[in-house]
Each structure stands twice: as structure tokens, then as C-alpha cells.
Amino acid sequence: MYSSNQGYPRMGQDREWKRTLEQFWKKEMSEEEFSARMKKLKSIHVKKQADAGIHIVPAGDFTYYDQMLDTAFMFNLIPERHKSDHPLSLGSYFSMARGSDDAHACAMKKWFDTNYHYVVPEWEEDYEPRLNFNKPLEDYLEAKEAAECKPVIIGPYTFIILSKGCHSLKEAADKLLPLYIQCFRELKEHGAELVQVDEPAFVYEGLEEDLHVIFSIYEAFAEAVPDLKLLIQTYFEAPEAYEKLTALPVSGWGLDFTKGNTIELLKTHGFPKDKILAAGIVDGRNIWRTNGAAALDLLYFLIHEVQPADLHIQPSCSLIHVPETAEGEDGLPEGLLENLAFAQEKLEEVVTLVNAENADAREKILQWSTSSQPEAGPSSKSLRRAQSFSERTRLQQRVFRLPELPLTTIGSLPQTKEVRRNRKSFKDGTITKDQYERFIQEETKRWINIQEELGMDVLVHGEFERNDMVEYFGENLDGFAFTRKGWVQSYGSRGVKPPVIYDDVQWRGPITRDLTLYAQSLTEKPVKGMLTGPVTILNWSFAREDRFSESIAWSIAQALRKEVHALEEAGIRMIQIDEPAFREGLPLKASKQESYSRWAVNAFRASHYDVKAETQIHTHMCYSEFSEMLPVISEMDADVLSIEASKGGGELIRTFKDFQYDKSIGLGVYDIHSPRIPSVKEMEAVIRHCLEVLPAERFWINPDCGLKTRSEAEAVKSMENMAKAARIVRESLKQTV
Numbered sequence: 187m188y189s190s191n192q193g194y195p196r197m198g199q200d201r202e203w204k205r206t207l208e209q210f211w212k213k214e215m216s217e218e219e220f221s222a223r224m225k226k227l228k229s230i231h232v233k234k235q236a237d238a239g240i241h242i243v244p245a246g247d248f249t250y251y252d253q254m255l256d257t258a259f260m261f262n263l264i265p266e267r268h269k270s271d272h273p274l275s276l277g278s279y280f281s282m283a284r285g286s287d288d289a290h291a292c293a294m295k296k297w298f299d300t301n302y303h304y305v306v307p308e309w310e311e312d313y314e315p316r317l318n319f320n321k322p323l324e325d326y327l328e329a330k331e332a333a334e335c336k337p338v339i340i341g342p343y344t345f346i347i348l349s350k351g352c353h354s355l356k357e358a359a360d361k362l363l364p365l366y367i368q369c370f371r372e373l374k375e376h377g378a379e380l381v382q383v384d385e386p387a388f389v390y391e392g393l394e395e396d397l398h399v400i401f402s403i404y405e406a407f408a409e410a411v412p413d414l415k416l417l418i419q420t421y422f423e424a425p426e427a428y429e430k431l432t433a434l435p436v437s438g439w440g441l442d443f444t445k446g447n448t449i450e451l452l453k454t455h456g457f458p459k460d461k462i463l464a465a466g467i468v469d470g471r472n473i474w475r476t477n478g479a480a481a482l483d484l485l486y487f488l489i490h491e492v493q494p495a496d497l498h499i500q501p502s503c504s505l506i507h508v509p510e511t512a513e514g515e516d517g518l519p520e521g522l523l524e525n526l527a528f529a530q531e532k533l534e535e536v537v538t539l540v541n542a543e544n545a546d547a548r549e550k551i552l553q554w555s556t557s558s559q560p561e562a563g564p565s566s567k568s569l570r571r572a573q574s575f576s577e578r579t580r581l582q583q584r585v586f587r588l589p590e591l592p593l594t595t596i597g598s599l600p601q602t603k604e605v606r607r608n609r610k611s612f613k614d615g616t617i618t619k620d621q622y623e624r625f626i627q628e629e630t631k632r633w634i635n636i637q638e639e640l641g642m643d644v645l646v647h648g649e650f651e652r653n654d655m656v657e658y659f660g661e662n663l664d665g666f667a668f669t670r671k672g673w674v675q676s677y678g679s680r681g682v683k684p685p686v687i688y689d690d691v692q693w694r695g696p697i698t699r700d701l702t703l704y705a706q707s708l709t710e711k712p713v714k715g716m717l718t719g720p721v722t723i724l725n726w727s728f729a730r731e732d733r734f735s736e737s738i739a740w741s742i743a744q745a746l747r748k749e750v751h752a753l754e755e756a757g758i759r760m761i762q763i764d765e766p767a768f769r770e771g772l773p774l775k776a777s778k779q780e781s782y783s784r785w786a787v788n789a790f791r792a793s794h795y796d797v798k799a800e801t802q803i804h805t806h807m808c809y810s811e812f813s814e815m816l817p818v819i820s821e822m823d824a825d826v827l828s829i830e831a832s833k834g835g836g837e838l839i840r841t842f843k844d845f846q847y848d849k850s851i852g853l854g855v856y857d858i859h860s861p862r863i864p865s866v867k868e869m870e871a872v873i874r875h876c877l878e879v880l881p882a883e884r885f886w887i888n889p890d891c892g893l894k895t896r897s898e899a900e901a902v903k904s905m906e907n908m909a910k911a912a913r914i915v916r917e918s919l920k921q922t923v
């Protein structure tokens with residue numbers, strides 16, 4: 187039996203990786219120094235895994251930004267607008283990820299059902315990919331001195347399925363095949379024996395139709411590089427068409443035993459003889475200790491299915507979805523730390539499991555947490571608002587008297603150095619609570635004025651008091667705990683530190699009321715109350731595993747409902763309940779999606795359904811594949827939905843042709859992840875494009891998402907251009923009437 191791993195967190199224990207990237211972007215570091223530092227970090231990651239006792243360490247999972255972007259770059263899938271003189275320039279690479287002055291960034295989407303965002307590769311018309319360089323090989327050569335390594339690469343099927351602009355799987359596969367083969371050959375020549383080929387898209391229903399192409403791909407590989415062992419790695423669910431798929435001519439399979447019915451599949455159909463099984467027993471997506479007794483049972487079963495020499499024990503997926511180590515987390519509620527397992531602790535678990543023949547190891551395993559049976563979730567009640575959307579809008583419009591195409595923003599405003607410095611000083615105790623609160627008020631006031639001057643119709647207070655939209659509510663509700671360094675990569679250099687929901691969630695008293703009221707006292711225009719929704723709080727936390735998700739979502743919704751009422755009673759008339767992570771918990775298999783959608787919609791509605799008809803409820807969503815979810819989103823019944831739309835190249839806009847969304851909606855008119863300032867003309871065009879499919883009476887104008895990551899100058903300038911574009915379109919609407 188071997189211990190193995192699929193991928194290691196990139197951030198660095200003290201977020202060194204993030205800092206290196208950001209310094210380089212700010213031009214505070216030369217390209218040579220940047221490469222040298224990254225190389226160093228990469229080798230530290232390899233060493234940490236080897237030191238933990240992992241036999242087979244992945245090479246090629248490390249990246250400057252994202253693994254899909256790496257793969258696209260390697261195959262020279264660089265859109266024309268990002269090309270520079272040198273095909274391998276870091277300029278092109280980061281311009282694809284983040285956009286540049288004259289080229290918008292590639293789209294970014296969530297990686298399966300996680301909160302990790304990947305860069306979507308683009309196939310341009312008649313594109314001929316070629317191999318720019320061999321990334322897994324380079325990383326392999328660097329790592330192999332320090333550890334026994336397995337190069338990892340994203341498999342062709344998954345790469346193509348997740349790309350955009352390629353019309354035929356077969357055609358794209360034909361173009362990529364020789365490049366993969368060359369990669370594999372070079373790896374073999376340099377001593378690699380086993381390669382992990384990630385094919386998570388094999389878990390999607392509908393795979394059956396593509397099986398013939400998949401077979402032709404892997405048959406070609408088997409023929410071209412017969413002595414190289416390819417291990418197909420799937421995760422987040424059981425693979426589809428298991429029986430047929432496992433007949434592929436490859437050397438082994440990596441399967442996720444923590445999700446879906448993987449065990450049943452093996453029990454029913456067996457596992458192909460003489461193949462390697464890389465068994466994901468330790469859950470790579472949560473932060474809890476493995477249930478030791480259950481893991482041992484599974485291990486005994488697997489030992490009878492597979493020759494020990496062919497059995498690899500590993501986490502269920504790459505560990506980029508969890509923080510690096512729980513060591514040093516000494517500020518947690520009592521008893522919690524013993525139950526936590528971050529990446530390093532998970533690797534220790536893997537190693538201990540491999541040693542399970544040893545009685546001491548078994549003893550240790552049995553002491554890992556054992557969770558009790560999940561309790562029953564809430565029964566679904568009637569959670570509808572008393573009036574229909576059209577009645578509500580009529581009443582609301584009487585109160586608000588908004589102009590056509592109302593202008594607003596999504597909530598957060600620039601978290602400048604000053605904001606962060608003050609927060610830190612408050613935490614460190616170098617300024618008092620009073621001083622801190624005064625600073626937040628000043629900043630809020632300054633921005634209320636800016637928004638008024640820019641002509642926004644619905645204002646926001648700016649969220650300066652929040653470090654993070656989930657953390658902030660977690661800190662102010664009971665039942666949440668916080669780690670010191672539990673960072674997880676979200677996209678690029680951005681990390682999040684998910685709270686841990688370890689106990690019942692309870693409302694302690696008003697959280698957002700006072701600051702919202704303060705902001706409202708400064709202006710005649712409506713200020714939106716700003717809350718993070720129950721489904722998002724759940725999906726962006728590490729929640730207990732011994733309770734049904736729906737039951738946790740429900741209890742968060744109950745707490746938020748009290749906050750909604752506190753705002754309403756204080757006179758706040760618009761409340762936005764953000765649900766950017768609404769889609770993340772959606773099961774990957776279509777057949778399991780309905781029940782999730784039902785309880786998620788219920789939890790959202792439960793957070794506000796009994797407000798007055800005049801109270802306008804907004805929600806916001808971003809950076810997920812929402813097109814197919816629109817009917818469900820509509821069921822959420824928010825009066826106004828703002829949704830990110832500019833990254834996907836107008837894809838979402840097109841879906842509104844077929845789906846009649848019948849409530850108010852603002853499709854984001856510009857991408858806030860890019861430092862690039864969109865021109866008035868550009869935004870005007872986007873708005874007009876939206877108005878081809880959505881009626882002006884129900885259309886709002888807003889950016890894609892909150893502006894916290896932008897500088898003040900960038901935010902002001904883009905809002906100004908957005909407002910100008912809105913005025914131009916409003917004028918022309920008047921003329922056409």
C-alpha cells in the first residue's frame with residue numbers, strides 16, 4: 187500500500203504565495219526574483235509532503251494562478267487579444283487571468299461544486315494548438331530530486347468540456363491528442379512511471395454520449411506510450427458509466443470514496459483486475475478528522491478488492507480546498523482543535539491509514555472523531571410572501587420613485603490600505619473601538635457623498651466594517667469559530683478563511699442595523715441593508731458533517747430573519763440578501779439536484795418571507811454557471827436580482843431570450859475583477875444588448891459584483907462611466923417612446 191496525494195494548498199502557511207504574486211503584479215519585484223521565489227515555494231510544498239511521509243507526491247499541481255490556465259497556456263490556447271511577441275511571456279499569462287488595458291480577461295468559473303475559480307480556456311475559430319512547453323515535466327524534474335513524484339495533468343476530456351468556443355469534442359480532441367502524447371513521451375523519457383490525469387468531468391451525467399471519443403483518446407495514448415502508467419483521477423462524485431469507463435486501457439483509477447455511491451459501484455461491479463486503485467478515503471473538501479472506524483472498514487474492504495501493491499491511499503481530491511495546517515490554531519473554542527484536520531493533518535491521516543496493519547496505528551485511527559447520525563431536517567413550510575411580485579413592485583415604486591434603469595452597486599466599496607490598516611490597529615488594540623467605529627463612519631459618509639455625486643439611485647453603506655462577507659456574520663452570530671490561518675484559495679491570489687460552524691446558529695442581536703441607519707441618515711436616497719444569505723453562509727463555511735446541510739441552512743435563515751426584521755423595524759426599506767454561493771452546493775448529478783434546489787430556495791425565503799410588501803428584497807449572485815438554474819433562482823422570489831454577466835462573454839444574457847424572468851433584474855454591466863476601466867461606449871453596448879432580451883421597466887444597472895478589491899480611483903472612474911452610459915440609454919429610451 188502506498189500513501190499518495192493529488193495536490194497541495196498553494197497559498198503558503200503565511201500566504202507567501204499570495205504576497206509574491208501581488209508584489210510582482212505591483213511591479214515591486216523583477217521577473218527573475220518572482221520565478222526564483224515561486225520555485226522555492228514549490229519545492230517547500232514538495233518537501234512538506236515528503237516529510238509527512240507521503241510516498242507519491244504530485245508534481246505539476248503548483249501554479250502561478252490556476253491549473254486550467256496553465257494547461258491552456260501550455261497548449262498555446264492564448265486568445266489573440268492576449269498575445270504578445272513572446273509566446274511564453276508572463277504578461278500574456280496574467281493578462282488572460284486578470285485582463286489588461288486593452289484586453290478583457292478570460293471568463294472565470296467555479297470548479298465543479300467548489301468555491302475555487304478556474305480560468306475558462308477559449309478556443310478561437312480554426313485554432314491550432316501547439317505545445318509551448320511541458321509544465322508537468324518541468325515540475326517533475328524539479329521535484330524528483332526531493333521526493334518520489336507523480337506528474338499531474340488535466341485530462342483532455344475535462345479540459346475540452348470546460349473550455350468555451352470549441353464546437354466539437356472530437357475535433358478538439360484530435361488537435362490536442364498529439365500534444366498530450368508528446369508530453370507523456372517526454373515524461374517517460376525523463377523517468378516518470380506514473381502520471382495522474384485529472385478527469386473530474388467523468389462524473390457528469392451525459393458522459394455516455396461521449397464515451398466513443400473518450401475511448402479513442404485513451405486508446406491512442408495506450409498505443410503511443412504503452413509503458414507509461416496513466417492513472418485517471420476523478421473526484422467530487424462517483425464516475426458515470428462506471429462499468430464501461432473502467433474498461434478504458436489505462437493503468438489505474440483514482441476514485442473519491444467520500445462522495446456519491448463509489449463504494450456501491452465497487453461492490454456491485456468489482457474493480458478491474460491488475461489496475462491501480464488510488465482510493466480517496468480522507469475527505470479533501472472538509473476540515474474535519476476522518477471518521478476512523480468507517481475509514482478502517484472501507485480499507486478492509488479495499489484490501490480484498492485490490493492487490494496491496496496496487497492500492498494507493500490518498501485524500502479524495504486536491505487539498506487546495508482546505509487550509510494548510512491546523513497547527514498553531516490555539517484560539518478556538520474548547521475541544522474543537524482535536525477534531526480539525528487541514529491539509530497537513532489529512533496527509534498524516536493518509537499515512538496512518540497506510541500503516542493500519544500496525545496495531546498502534548489502528549488504535550490511533552479509531553480515536554479520530556466518530557460522528558453521530560444526522561438529525562432530521564426541517565419540513566418545508568409555506569414560505570411565500572403574502573403579495574405577488576407585481577403587487578409588491580407597485581407598492582414599492584410608490585415609496586421609492588426610482589427612475590427607469592435604476593443605478594446601484596453591489597455592496598462593498600474599495601477596501602483601501604487605510605481601511606485595512608485601521609481594522610488591523612483595532613484588532614491589535616492600538617486604536618480603541620470608538621476610534622475604529624468613528625473611522626468606519628467617516629469612510630461611510632465620504633462614500634455616501636461620492637455615490638450621490640455620481641448619481642447612483644440606490645446607495646450602499648460600503649461594507650467597510652467587514653473583512654469578509656461570511657466571516658463578518660459568523661463573528662456576530664453564535665455557533666461559529668474562526669481559525670487564525672485557515673486560508674483557502676478562491677481565485678488567483680485571493681484567499682478566503684471559511685468559518686467553522688460547530689454549534690447551533692443563533693442571533694445575538696442587531697448586527698448591521700446601526701451602521702445602515704447611519705448611512706441612511708446621510709441621504710434622501712434609499713440605502714440597501716446588506717446581508718449574506720443562509721445558503722452562502724453555509725456553502726462558504728466548513729459545516730458539521732453530522733447534521734443535514736438543510737438543517738444548518740435553516741437555522742442560519744432563522745437567525746438572518748431576525749436581522750431582516752431588525753432592519754425593517756428601524757426603517758430600512760431595501761434589504762439585499764446576497765447568495766453568490768447559491769449554486770455551489772448543487773449536486774453534480776442532475777438526478778440529485780432537485781432536492782438541493784428545494785431546500786436552498788426554502789432557506790433563502792425563510793430569511794425574509796414575512797417582511798412588508800413595501801420592503802424591497804434584493805439578492806445578488808456571481809461567478810457561477812447560473813444559466814440553467816434560472817427557474818430555481820426565480821423561485822427565490824426576490825424583488826430585484828443582480829447577477830454577474832460580463833465575464834462569460836454574454837452567455838447569460840442569451841439565456842434570457844428563452845427564459846422569461848419575471849422580476850426585476852440587473853445584469854452586471856462590467857467586470858469588477860479586472861483593474862481595467864471599461865469605457866462608456868462599452869457599457870452602453872452591454873446595456874443595449876441586455877435590453878434586447880429584458881424589459882427596461884424591470885432592468886437595473888450595476889457592476890458584476892462588489893467593488894472591495896478595486897482602488898478608489900478605479901471604482902470611481904468605472905462608476906462614473908457606468909452612470910454616463912445609463913444616462914445615454916435612458917435618454918434614447920425616452921426618444922423612442
Ligand SMILES: [Zn+2]
Pocket residue numbers: 596766806807808890891892
Ligand atoms: Zn458578487
